[in-house]
Amino acid sequence: MSDIKRIVLDVLKPHRPSIVEMSRKLTSIKGVDGVNCTLDEVDQETESVRVTIEGPAIDFERIEQALRETGAVIHSVDSVSVGKKLVEDVHTPAPR
16 A cells, blocks of 8 residues: 555644644654645634645554644545655646
């Protein structure tokens, strides 16, 4: 089975911990080289965050567990890259 190299998640989290703290927690997981957290929306009690994680062997279950420990939940898995190398998404014009 091929390892996950990149995963993009839509995450709902409470205001605390901050996205800085959440990013650091995710980066400490074995197999993760880098994390990008982008705040998409802020509500009265929650924040919607787009989380991009890259690494040689991302353990999705461990990521999910770490997010739960911060009080966050995964709304959706928006993108997954698996294999020997990262393949970038190619945008093509819509047919007319």
